Amino acid sequence: MTLDTPIEFLKGIGTERAKFIRSVLGFQTVEDFLTFYPLRYADRSTVHKIGALQSSSENEIQLKGKITDVQEIAYGKGQKRLTAKFRDDTGTIELVWFRYSKWLQEQLPLNQEIFVFGKVNEFNGNFSLPHPEIEKDEKKAVSNSLLPVYPGSEKLAKRGLNNKFFQNIIRDILQQLPQMISENLPAELMKKLGIIGRLPAMFHIHFPNDMQHLEHAEKRLRFEEAFFFQLGYVLKKQHHKTTVIGNPFPKVGKPFEDFYQHRLPFELTGAQKRVLREIRADMKKPVQMNRLLQGDVGSGKTMVALLSMLIALGNGFQSCLMAPTEILAQQHFQSLQDLLDGTGVTIRLLTGSTKTADRRVIDDELQSGELSILVGTHAVLEDRVTFNNLGLAIIDEQHRFGVAQRARLWAKNKIPPHILVMTATPIPRTLAMSFYSDLDVSVIDELPVGRKSIITAHRKERDRLTIFRFVQDEIAKGRQAYFVYPLIEESETLDYKNLQENYVHICEF
Template sequence: PTLLEDLKLISRREALLNIHFPRDQNKLARAQFRLKFEELFFIQVQLISKNLLRKKKIKGFPFQHVGKKFNTFYKEYLPFQLTGAQQKVIKEIRADLGSNAQMNRLLQGDVGSGKTIVALMSMLLALDNGYQSCLMAPTEILANQHFNSLKELLGEMDVSIALLTGSVRKSNRKEIHEALEDCSLHILVGTHAVLEHKVQFNNLGLAIIDEQHRFGVAQRSKLWHKNEIPPHILVMTATPIPRTLAMSLYGDLDISVIDELPPGRKPVKTVHRFDTNRLKVFRFLKEEIKKGRQVYVVYPLIKESQALDYKDLMDGYESMVRDFPLPEYQISIVHGKMKSDDKDYEMNRFVKGETQIMVATTVIEVGVNVPNATVMIIESAERFGLSQLHQLRGRVGRGGEQSYCILMTGQKLSSEAKTRLETMTRTNDGFEIAEVDLKLRGPGDLMGTQQSGLLNLKIADIVKDNDILKTARFYAMRVLHEDPDLILEKNHPLRMTYLELIKNKNIWNYIS
């Protein structure tokens, strides 16, 4: 049966007629379904065929055997048992690496779900097959943390690993460059510095990129060209991308999800408090600090109202200093106007535990790992987006202690702000939060401005028409797996439309 019969679709002519001059409600609904399905179907055909083509055309290094390093690590160095989700993801990655195609996988996992272990085990697989790996992070602090946690995990194992960031000295850089070229260096962790032309690998087999949307597509392609055959690529992100969007945005990447927390992690308790309860909140902070814990206090900072926001930040800092006086309490402050050296200095004091309270603007959103920090206070929480709130909450709860996230707001709240706060206090599940966020803000906004032109669909809406999108993806896969080049007679009309669309490029120009 053809698609038309299978889904009982009306003809396009009839659909166009009824969308403008519907005879009745039923005819209108069928017309809408027909046109929405068509639009989403061809987008999926484009994405899936791009993926299939890449698998056929671009050969990757087959990592045939699982060797000594992987097994030794698995048996002797694993700090805790892998969760079911981690095992599943490692299986998926192993299957990719063992095939002849180049891996292009997106690994999503909430903050603290144990992506680093998965990354390390994938790198050991590469090493067992005689290849080097690199792990790229968006900031120096993050790169340092990755480096330290990998070193700690590897312990006494015979694996050489180095760190390359902007602030590594020239003499050390030279050593790293040489070690990379003669293959005595196995794993390189770094920032954008890894992309420099001078950094040449002997044989790069696997590139792992952390926090996807901070690296552009152009930077990803630089990694590709570090080798004759492009390395396998694993992209890790802690920003949950709702499944709806993932299908349309990353339809050409294979997706893995780690959806359970490692044992021993307690979920963060989230509460909403009004400014009038501030004194109570401060009392709570003093109790936590007495137990030897540390606290974040985060203020919003938006370009449009920068001057005011800085004033709020400084007022907040001063009132903290009054309520938490020296020498008993030490307070760090970090904001965008500081020089990056000063920022790093303050951050490091907090990481080392020399200061108990870190007052900051949202610069701490990504990645800093302070297991001892157990309280996150978010000031004017109604001014943050949901995904931002969730990212900030992920900064605490990284140790074994019970952690808290306190959302502070004024009394006046819009209904949307209420929904956001209610969602935060109700759930810790990043995917659920991302879905609510998508409903609140629409798809354009969700991925930030650079991709907001992304889904300029004519009639379909990927949030409201989620079901149609799933159906379209299912049929697109079915058609392409049977007939990847659309050459069968029955797919002739599909091919004609598809070629027309590619020619006009009007809806395809957004695919990265």
């Protein structure tokens, strides 16, 4: 057996079960079972007494006793449930199955010492244990105190794929695991970080002896996943920087110099200047720039984007700025148009709402090279939109665009354009290094002079009236406020605040 062995060759599965598992869980190989980690763990180290049970317990419990009576009870329209009386020396509790087979009914051990495990329900002062796990007394000695509880569903359970099934399959795999996997981290690194080996980690993530073993396994596997995830991105970034060519922009150019010296509406912050130097250094090279620009709303990302586009223009290239919504695209276009007024730099807006006649003008000007800067939405990605010489593509809030959409932007020029991605979402440095490690990251970490910092505060439901009074005071000062709700109207399935109800509350205040 290897990690790549198809699941139908595992003991207890076979062809038909394998087909079902593939359709429901997507498992193809032994490795898929091995990395099917438990949802939680059941503590089998304590045996409770029926007479000492507490109501509303959130935890699963274990009882030891005997089944003394089994019967089917009809209820509803043609439905039946299976019940059994379970006794220990302190009392009696009902075991109940709403979904069961004739086989289960016949296999229930009467008047034998057994263990049952499950979550207690209480109704009208009576306790019951729905769909408990049953374990015979003689097998208990070899059981772990912590047993894995795997994700499941009614669909799986109806086909016999319950928690016990997954425990048995994975236990069989673990017995052959030493022949299937080898260590993939250097011994020096594991010693330095205090993490255990790959083999014991796989054993203890499924069947830990205690919480300490489980914690060691989780630490190892989490590090391994993060390490190889980031290593993959580093290799991808290295490959990009050595193989993906880009158009070099050797000079700053007259459009940039004129705007910077005579039309800059305010002094750039130190952070904006630093970021511009980083972008400039990238675009001078014959390698495609791939950079993430992060900064709060109002930090000056748009000005950095404009100055970057003027550098492209000074080197004979066109630029585009793509936003995820028409409203945001219109805002970018308006602010850029105002800044470029009187400079002679041509800029146009292209969205799904652009009229056909205007689109023809934009298409012609793009192809001729007359149009220097195009601001738009997804409409920019359409095949009919062709540039004369696209050198820089700027994407605002890039998480709103799919990978395939961004790839289509690359194809807008024979030599891929430099890519600058902008986001206002605050991303911790360590997270940015992990999830955006294929990008170089620039951060605008200071606001322009006179711009107040944004204060984010969290308040609870009990503070509602205080918030309303605060908003009322701010409005009295001539300021504005807005409320955002996750739902427009009340939902039967989602317990969230809704606009219609709370609009009335605000108006009544």
